Amino acid sequence: MKLRIATCTTLPEVDVDAAPLASALAAAGFAAEIVAWDDPAADWDAPIPTVIRSTWNYALDVTRFLAWVDRASAAAPLINPPSIVRGNVHKRYLLELAARGVAVVPTILVERGGAHDRSHDLAPLAESRMVIKPAVGAGSLGTRVFEPGDPDALAHLGTLTATGAALVQPYVRSVDGYGERSLVWIDGALSHAIRKSPRFAGDVERIDGPFPIADDERDLAEAALAPFRDLLYGRVDLARDDAGQPMVMELELVEPSLFFARQPGSAERYAAGLRRRLASS
Ligand SMILES: Nc1ncnc2c1ncn2[C@@H]1O[C@H](COP(=O)(O)OP(=O)(O)O)[C@@H](O)[C@H]1O
Numbered sequence: 001m002k003l004r005i006a007t008c009t010t011l012p013e014v015d016v017d018a019a020p021l022a023s024a025l026a027a028a029g030f031a032a033e034i035v036a037w038d039d040p041a042a043d044w045d046a047p048i049p050t051v052i053r054s055t056w057n058y059a060l061d062v063t064r065f066l067a068w069v070d071r072a073s074a075a076a077p078l079i080n081p082p083s084i085v086r087g088n089v090h091k092r093y094l095l096e097l098a099a100r101g102v103a104v105v106p107t108i109l110v111e112r113g114g115a116h117d118r119s120h121d122l123a124p125l126a127e128s129r130m131v132i133k134p135a136v137g138a139g140s141l142g143t144r145v146f147e148p149g150d151p152d153a154l155a156h157l158g159t160l161t162a163t164g165a166a167l168v169q170p171y172v173r174s175v176d177g178y179g180e181r182s183l184v185w186i187d188g189a190l191s192h193a194i195r196k197s198p199r200f201a202g203d204v205e206r207i208d209g210p211f212p213i214a215d216d217e218r219d220l221a222e223a224a225l226a227p228f229r230d231l232l233y234g235r236v237d238l239a240r241d242d243a244g245q246p247m248v249m250e251l252e253l254v255e256p257s258l259f260f261a262r263q264p265g266s267a268e269r270y271a272a273g274l275r276r277r278l279a280s281s
Pocket residue numbers: 105131133137138139140141143169170171172173175180196197198199200237249250
């Protein structure tokens with residue numbers, strides 16, 4: 001069965017999932033071709049199913065990316081599906097998770113042009129270290145941490161909100177030692193967890209693991225994923241607050257690394273889940 005794996009023309013970093021995924025897809029009978037979503041020469045109208053993998057530059061032009069999502073999904077299935085991708089490219093989904101009662105990192109959403117809008121009371125946050133990042137972002141692009149009282153914080157917020165919405169969050173200290181835990185979801189079940197070291201604009205990603213999934217982390221990830229249980233893949237990134245309670249830092253349903261190499265059998269489960277979905281579509 002023909003398949004397209006969507007990447008981007010200039011990968012900002014190595015895709016560690018590419019090799020294990022290629023073997024698993026070949027073994028499952030797929031003839032997979034890697035195609036950049038932003039390659040003007042690619043024929044995205046061909047009726048070939050597509051899985052989104054390493055489209056990591058999409059945040060630079062999300063409007064164009066969403067137009068591609070529509071195009072790539074018109075003639076054949078796109079996985080994850082377009083509605084899921086649309087709902088997940090903007091981190092305002094964190095507020096939706098919170099409204100569903102899922103613990104998330106405390107987040108203030110500042111809309112485009114709203115840096116000096118008095119409806120956002122950033123004063124309590126200014127007492128502590130804070131993180132300011134774009135609402136549409138990937139790979140830590142534009143994500144910066146500020147010490148209490150640093151006037152550059154407001155300047156950075158102004159820069160980000162000149163072109164789009166931004167998030168302001170307290171700096172979550174557990175990312176330093178315990179680390180950010182990424183819980184990988186494949187074909188209806190949590191598969192494995194890895195640890196990510198803190199990463200801000202310009203840093204490279206460092207990971208280790210797999211780690212056992214603590215019960216409270218499993219419960220929180222399952223709650224975050226409750227409406228998305230049918231998806232082939234997803235990833236929940238968690239941190240812990242100062243009292244030790246887990247909170248969602250990110251729910252990745254577009255193009256998360258899935259760290260297949262860390263968990264034998266996980267790429268094969270992805271390939272089998274994909275086959276089943278395409279057979280019934
Ligand atoms: N509130 C926060 N506290 C501490 N570190 C943070 C916080 N928000 C982001 N980070 C760091 O910045 C990285 C990127 O932020 P994240 O929200 O995961 O966006 P993305 O991965 O889409 O760029 C995280 O992996 C983490 O290392």
